[in-house]
Amino acid sequence: MDKNRIKRFADQVIGDMGSAMGAGLAYVGTKVGLFRSMAGAGPINADDLAKKTGLQSRYVTEWLKGMTCARYLDYDPENETYELPDEHAYLLASEGSDHYVGGLFYSVPMMLGMAPRVADAFVHGGGVPFSDYGSEGVLAVDLMNRGLYEKRFANYWLTTCPTTHKCLTTGGNVLDFGCGSGRVSIALAKAFPKSSFTGIDTDSASIKVAKDSVLQENLTEQVHFACGTTDQLPDNERYDLITICDCIHDLTDPLGTLENLRTLLLDNGILFVIEPKAADHLEDNIHPVGAMYYGMSVFHCMTQSLASGGPGLGTCMGPASMEALTRQAGFSRFETLEIKSQTNIFYAVGQ
The missing domain is CATH 3.40.50.150 (Vaccinia Virus protein VP39)
Structure with missing residues (x-):
């Protein structure tokens, strides 16, 4: 067997699982309004976002980390802040527009x-x-x-x-x-x-x-x-x-x-x-x-x-x-x- 092909496919499986979990996290962000709250807000830390949204801080923190690893959010390690780029908000926080992708995440x-x-x-x-x-x-x-x-x-x-x-x-x-x-x-x-x-x-x-x-x-x-x-x-x-x-x-x-x-x-x-x-x-x-x-x-x-x-x-x-x-x-x-x-x-x- 081709060991390199095995390695490439193993990497693909991990990538697919990461994408699946990312889609699930994106559903939560859409459902509870996290993307909407982060749109245009600039850098924000987990506690402030939890207070702004009225959501549970521990869940918000873990969600932010997961969405950062999925490359939905930008992260500043020095200040421990997260930011939703405007280009991402254009798709994620634009309900009612012709470019909104939230419905896809609701379908997951x-x-x-x-x-x-x-x-x-x-x-x-x-x-x-x-x-x-x-x-x-x-x-x-x-x-x-x-x-x-x-x-x-x-x-x-x-x-x-x-x-x-x-x-x-x-x-x-x-x-x-x-x-x-x-x-x-x-x-x-x-x-x-x-x-x-x-x-x-x-x-x-x-x-x-x-x-x-x-x-x-x-x-x-x-x-x-x-x-x-x-x-x-x-x-x-x-x-x-x-x-x-x-x-x-x-x-x-x-x-x-x-x-x-x-x-x-x-x-x-x-x-x-x-x-x-x-x-x-x-x-x-x-x-x-x-x-x-x-x-x-x-x-x-x-x-x-x-x-x-x-x-x-x-x-x-x-x-x-x-x-x-x-x-x-x-x-x-x-x-x-x-x-x-x-x-x-x-x-x-x-x-």
Whole structure:
């Protein structure tokens, strides 16, 4: 055997464990507001940070040391102070922005907490339905996507479909399938006040969040949410735009769903699809984003589908698989949109 390769892999394992613990510590820092408290505060010692946040000093001290070793914080050994660099705060303490990463950290315990059940599913089949991830699951997905939807959907992503963008400006009809906590509909409603929006999702907890949010935004005349599937929609309703964001791969019946959505789409309408950014071939996904997405697939996305007897398409479908699926559902137009993103890929699908 190659001893150098053994050594390199042993180093990788230790590095992976360090990263895993770092992600867990980052979750705590996000959850209890430590990053937010350190943002823009300059150098601070552990006792002062504990007093500022009202948190337990011993835990804060150990957290600061761990985050320093993970290179999230800068440390001054002479003064024993810690500092969150502005460049790190830009990502860690910017909830509601399109560059906030806190949602990723919220997903860590939410997903890995299901690891024993997922391991059991490896042996006995089945999986973990979305509802079993609880309120933390709803929150994690919301935090991962909210800022992106609010800042980029109308002003950037949808401009790549100019005819649809113009339609919504003058007044269109929009369906968000798998709407989750409703952020897409709310963001687009603010941008297109003459258009009407409907969001549907099978998760009742997510729909409750969506309804509460639309009430807070005073958009109840323009945006409506319902718990269920396309069966809950009026028979004669047709849409200029249907959005399906980061959920086709989660579905129990992705083909049947797309077939139903095609019947709801106007002849000149667009099905706007967002999926995790992955290549068609495994060898092109061997990088940190690929490792993250395959892990999310096993612990969250694929297992949801398998829990209900679905095909378990998995997070990393790739453009070729997505195009084949939409054409099988009867769509004739498929375009990968020229939208820059490190983590997502965007498609415009039509009749």
